Amino acid sequence: MDDEKPVLEQTADAISSAADTTKEAVKTVAKKVRKAAKKVAKKVMPKKKAKKASKKASKKSSAKKSAKKTVKKAAKKTAKKKKKAKKSKR
Secondary structure, three states: OOOOOOHHHHHHHHHHHHHHHHHHHHHHHHHHHHHHHHHHHHHHHHHHHHHHHHHHHHHHHHHHHHHHHHHHHHHHHHHHHHHHHHHHHO
């Protein structure tokens, strides 16, 4: 301790320097954590995207199939109606 500076001033300086060092340490730790989180996210995310894409594709294909089925059914019904109308005319 310096004899020239009052005790309060020395303690204030010590506390502020400790606060600064802890602040810097927290920043570096936060950066490291972010980098680690990004690495993990890169490893995990493509799998989830692929699953979601496959689910969406299956939903789309099933929707397309059901649409095709309804069109075919409607065509068959109209064909039956036309046949019945022709028979009734005879």
